[in-house]
Amino acid sequence: MKATLSLGRIAGVRVGLHWSVLGIVAILVSLALARWPVMVPGYSWVAYAVAAVTTAVLFVGSLLAHELAHAVVARREDVDVGAITLWLLGGVAQLRGDATTPAAALRIAVVGPAMSLALAVVFGLISLPFAGGDGGMLVAVTFGYLGVINLVLAVFNLIPAAPLDGGRILRAALWHWRGDRDKAAVWSARAGRVFGIGLIALGAVWLFVGAGADGLWWILIGLFIVTVAGAEEQQATLSGSLRNRPAGDHHAAGRRVPAR
Ligand SMILES: [Zn+2]
Structure with a gap:
């Protein structure tokens, strides 16, 4: 898959966006705009819009972190890494070649879900202090949701x-x-x-x-x-x-x- 937009290099790995990644953004933004005014009412539409876009951008960032984890460990295991492309169904890190041992292959595979799991914990921890009410509920819901989708991503990828x-x-x-x-x-x-x-x-x-x-x-x-x-x-x-x-x-x- 060819990237539509190059984001340059991150940690030495070429990163690009395929136009279809906008599908993820559109789904998350529309989902957040539909549900959150019902779940946590009383905010301005600007606040809901900012929360929705933040969710989409941070989720795409989470996908990138997952793929970068694969790429960085692969390189450490002497596997040549091509580019990372983010698209409609997530991310693809092109690994040219194969690990030399099963243990190395295991490390390259496991680090992606481990990264998603770590992000789930971090987003969960960010959300907690805001969950007490007093105007912070929108922040709690935004980061809580990011935690949940990263957890789902980790579990789904472990099938x-x-x-x-x-x-x-x-x-x-x-x-x-x-x-x-x-x-x-x-x-x-x-x-x-x-x-x-x-x-x-x-x-x-x-x-x-x-x-x-x-x-x-x-x-x-x-x-x-x-x-x-x-x-x-x-x-x-x-x-x-x-x-x-x-x-x-x-x-x-x-x-x-x-x-x-
Ligand atoms: Zn992965």
Whole structure:
């Protein structure tokens, strides 16, 4: 995915925004503008607008922090890092190449959800002192919500299905236990396909029973996971068959680590 807008380098990693990241901003801003005047009434519309935009910007910043954590640890493990791109479904850190050991692969995968979890705690702690009332409730709700969505992001990413971080963790574990990197990648990609198909089915049922447009979102995420997992399975299968050729010499192609 090509970034529409470059943000330059952060911690030495190229960072860019794809135009579709505006989708996240639009969803969060409209959600906040719809719910907060009901949840915490009595503020001016300017205050609600500032709170809504703050939520969207800090959430996109949270996605970036998650991806930067992957990128920085990957580089420390001698994995070449391309660019980080933020888009509609989160962030993508392009890792060119692969970790040399299962332990290194585990560290690269686990640090993203760990960052999201840490952010959830930080936002929660910021929100707490404002929760006592006396005009601070809007701040409490804003940061409390940021804490919750970072927690959801951490937990969702830990589902053991590639290309989610949990899928990378599964791959590292299988690689460690069975000693075969490519087979481990194939199994975690298959888990990804099953999970993605499950999400699509769930989204379809959701739409069918008229439970709301959220179903479309699940279908979109499911389609993305199925597509990337399918490509990764193919790549791992190819990589494995090349490796097994007598004079086989190869390099793993770029791997992608989406945030959701
Ligand atoms: Zn991640």
